[in-house]
Structures are given as C-alpha cells and as structure tokens.
Amino acid sequence: MSSRCAACKNQTRKCSSDCIFFPYFPANDPQRFACVHRIYGGSNVGKMLQQIPPYLREQAANTLYFEAQRRIQDPVYGCTGIISKLYEQINNTEIALAHIQTQIACLKLQVPQEKAESNFNVLRAQSSGTTEFQWQSQVCWFN
Incomplete structure (x- = not known):
C-alpha cells in the first residue's frame, strides 16, 4: 500500500x-x-x-x-430528529391529501346538482307560458 x-x-x-x-x-x-x-x-x-x-x-x-x-x-436527537421531521412531513402531506380528496368529492357531488338545477330551470322556462298545471287524478285499485 x-x-x-x-x-x-x-x-x-x-x-x-x-x-x-x-x-x-x-x-x-x-x-x-x-x-x-x-x-x-x-x-x-x-x-x-x-x-x-x-x-x-x-x-x-x-x-x-x-x-x-x-x-x-444534533447531540440530543441525532438521526431520530431527522426521522421525526420526516414523519411530521408525511403526516402533514397525508392530511393535505385527505383535504384535497374531500374537496374533489364535494365538487363531484355539486356538479350533478348544478346540472339537475339547470335542467329544472330549462323545464321551468319552457313551461312558463302555462300558468297552471293540471294533473289528471286517477285512482287505481289493486286486488
């Protein structure tokens, strides 16, 4: 050597x-x-x-x-301090992910409601010329 x-x-x-x-x-x-x-x-x-x-x-x-x-x-914590910080970052990221997933789910639920409301508004606008709806009432008897 x-x-x-x-x-x-x-x-x-x-x-x-x-x-x-x-x-x-x-x-x-x-x-x-x-x-x-x-x-x-x-x-x-x-x-x-x-x-x-x-x-x-x-x-x-x-x-x-x-x-x-x-x-x-870091004489007190050494590698454990780094590990703790990483666990904290993972936990914060999981919380943020859950929050975003909740927001996405809420938005997905709102879109069909908005579509249904807009369809209802279209039907209401189409029938606005008629002042009154008349329903035929039929009574059905089942044996």
Whole structure:
C-alpha cells in the first residue's frame, strides 16, 4: 500500500495490507473517519466492520458516517430528529391529501346538482307560458 488510510493516519499507526478501514476511510477524506471515531471510537468501528459480511461493509461504513455526522450536529436527537421531521412531513402531506380528496368529492357531488338545477330551470322556462298545471287524478285499485 502506498499510503495510509485516514484511520491509520488518525491513530498514527502503520496501515497493513489487510486494514479493515482502508476501503471505507480513504486518506483524502480524514474528516470522515474523525467523525466516526469521535462518536463510536476507532476500535469499535473496526470490530463492527469485521463482524459483518464484506459485501455489507461499505454500506455500514456510510451509515456509521451519516449517523456520526447527525449526532455531532444534533447531540440530543441525532438521526431520530431527522426521522421525526420526516414523519411530521408525511403526516402533514397525508392530511393535505385527505383535504384535497374531500374537496374533489364535494365538487363531484355539486356538479350533478348544478346540472339537475339547470335542467329544472330549462323545464321551468319552457313551461312558463302555462300558468297552471293540471294533473289528471286517477285512482287505481289493486286486488
């Protein structure tokens, strides 16, 4: 290896060829390991990475970095603060969607009523020449 990874530089040690940190904490981004080290500790991060399958290590290193950044920015809530804000946004969006769906349903109900009222007005206008309606009354008896 030509250079040490950020973890080995931070801990002032020689970076071996099988260094668990080398693929995930490059030397050109020392802040990445510094964040993770500050929250979790270097040896704990190394142990976590060794305990998971190699194909998941990059995702785990990215997750540890993201969570460490959030914990540094918001020591009280960390990632939970972001999750809470997202749940709040989802809830507000669902409420807005329900409101809009209700408005659409009300408008759909009003359109047929308006059509019926306009048809009634047309019939009334057509019959306005007649002053009185006369209905034939028939009584039907059923056995």
